Every structure is written in structure tokens, then in C-alpha cells.
Amino acid sequence: MTQEKYRVVDVAGDKSSDVVWHLASVSHAQREAANGHAPAVLWFTGLSGSGKSTVANAVDKMLHDLGCKTYVLDGDNVRHGLNGDLGFSDTDRVENIRRIGEVSKLFVDAGLLVSTAFISPFVEDRASVRAQLNDSQYSNSQHSNSQFIEVYIDTPIEVCEQRDPKGLYKKARAGEIKNFTGIDSAYEQPINPEVHVKTAEQSIEACALQVVDYLKENGYIKV
Numbered sequence: 611m612t613q614e615k616y617r618v619v620d621v622a623g624d625k626s627s628d629v630v631w632h633l634a635s636v637s638h639a640q641r642e643a644a645n646g647h648a649p650a651v652l653w654f655t656g657l658s659g660s661g662k663s664t665v666a667n668a669v670d671k672m673l674h675d676l677g678c679k680t681y682v683l684d685g686d687n688v689r690h691g692l693n694g695d696l697g698f699s700d701t702d703r704v705e706n707i708r709r710i711g712e713v714s715k716l717f718v719d720a721g722l723l724v725s726t727a728f729i730s731p732f733v734e735d736r737a738s739v740r741a742q743l744n745d746s747q748y749s750n751s752q753h754s755n756s757q758f759i760e761v762y763i764d765t766p767i768e769v770c771e772q773r774d775p776k777g778l779y780k781k782a783r784a785g786e787i788k789n790f791t792g793i794d795s796a797y798e799q800p801i802n803p804e805v806h807v808k809t810a811e812q813s814i815e816a817c818a819l820q821v822v823d824y825l826k827e828n829g830y831i832k833v
């Protein structure tokens with residue numbers, strides 16, 4: 611039987627309406643078998659200073675030590691390069707998350723467990739990335755598990771402000787930074803996250819373990 615090679619897919623914009631999707635010759639199932647785990651994005655969301663980067667990196671280390679193929683995409687770092695043209699207006703944040711969603715999808719397509727650490731303040735944008743990650747028209751295999759795992763790093767703003775690891779809350783309170791999340795820019799809490807982590811109540815290691823346990827309990831990793 612000849613394997614399907616191209617597929618006509620629905621595209622969001624008119625500009626690429628004559629472009630087809632080229633299906634990969636190595637299937638997701640083959641990558642999964644080689645890697646020994648299912649791919650997914652662990653989408654960390656929360657206020658600045660909530661602990662997204664810290665917990666995402668701790669999870670990444672644990673997964674790496676278990677032999678998983680992993681990568682971390684971090685807000686500050688991506689804003690230096692790919693998204694260096696974007697600021698912190700609502701419009702720019704929407705575009706920031708849309709691009710990160712696309713990049714995450716490529717990493718997941720490559721078979722990785724990718725952790726993203728972005729404030730990603732809007733429910734609608736996170737829902738769009740979830741839908742995009744689970745859109746089967748781009749894949750040559752079906753997944754039983756969702757490829758988007760929302761990890762809510764739930765830390766009271768008072769705690770984030772007390773931590774203030776980069777001194778940004780202080781600047782925002784002094785009016786030196788505008789549109790700062792939680793102060794004069796919105797943060798919409800996740801409605802039903804797969805993992806709900808409370809960093810003010812447990813250690814960094816316990817927070818990371820909570821995420822890794824979710825992956826084990828739901829069959830993403832088998833170790």
C-alpha cells in the first residue's frame with residue numbers, strides 16, 4: 611500500500627491557500643517507539659515570578675535524567691530572538707503565544723517533551739494552542755493522549771511580588787514599566803488545567819514531581 615504523502619489541509623489565512631501539507635515519512639509512532647515516550651508540550655502558565663521557569667527547568671532535568679528527549683522554551687530567551695519584535699500590549703502577547711504555539715508544535719512533531727514557560731495570560735490563546743497541537747490533519751498517526759498539557763503555576767501575586775527575582779514588580783509599582791501582568795495588564799487563570807501547582811505551598815522538587823507524576827500516570831512516559 612502506498613503511504614499518503616501530501617494532504618490538503620484547511621489553512622487559517624488566504625496567503626497559503628495553494629500550499630499542501632507534506633506528511634513525514636517517519637511516523638509519530640516510530641518516533642515514539644525510538645524515544646520510549648510520547649511527545650507533548652507541557653505548557654506552564656502563570657504570573658511573572660510565579661515559578662514557571664524554575665519548575666519547567668526542574669521538570670526538564672528530571673525527564674532528561676529518565677532518558678527522555680526534552681527541551682525548554684523560555685519567555686525571556688524567545689523574546690530575545692524569534693519574538694524580539696514584540697512588546698507587551700495585548701496584541702503583541704497574542705502574537706507571541708501564537709508563534710510559540712507553532713514552534714512547540716514542531717518540537718512535538720519531532721517527538722520531544724517540550725516545556726514552555728510563558729505568562730500566556732489569555733484563556734483564548736492557550737485554547738488555540740491546545741486545539742492546534744491536537745489537530746490530527748497534520749499528522750500521519752493518531753494519539754490517544756492530548757499533546758497539550760496545561761500546567762498552571764498558581765502563586766499569589768503577593769508571593770510573586772515578594773520574590774521579585776528580576777526587580778520588575780518594583781519597577782512596575784514605580785510606574786517605570788507599563789502593562790505589567792497582574793498590575794495593569796490582565797492574567798486569566800486556567801479553567802481546568804491538567805496540572806495545578808501551588809509553589810507557595812511546596813518545594814521546587816515537589817512541584818516538579820507533581821508534573822512528572824502526571825506524565826507517568828497518563829502513560830506519556832513509562833519509567
Ligand SMILES: Nc1ncnc2c1ncn2[C@@H]1O[C@H](COP(=O)(O)OS(=O)(=O)O)[C@@H](OP(=O)(O)O)[C@H]1O
Pocket residue numbers: 657658659662663685686689698702703704706707727728729730731776778787788789790791795
Ligand atoms: N509588562 C510586562 N509584563 C510581564 N512581563 C514582562 C513585562 N515586561 C517585561 N517582562 C518580562 O517578560 C517576561 C514575560 O514574557 P512572556 O513572553 O512570557 O509574556 S506573555 O506570555 O507574552 O504575556 C517576564 O518573564 P517571567 O518573569 O519569567 O514571567 C518578564 O521578565
Ligand SMILES: Nc1ncnc2c1ncn2[C@@H]1O[C@H](COP(=O)(O)OP(=O)(O)O)[C@@H](O)[C@H]1O
Pocket residue numbers: 656657658659660661662663664665727773775808809810812813814815817
Ligand atoms: N516552590 C517553588 N517553585 C518555584 N519557584 C520557587 C519556589 N519556591 C521559591 N521559588 C523561587 O521563585 C522564583 C521564581 O522565579 P521564576 O522561575 O523566574 O518565575 P517565572 O518564570 O514564573 O517568572 C525563583 O527565584 C525561585 O527560586
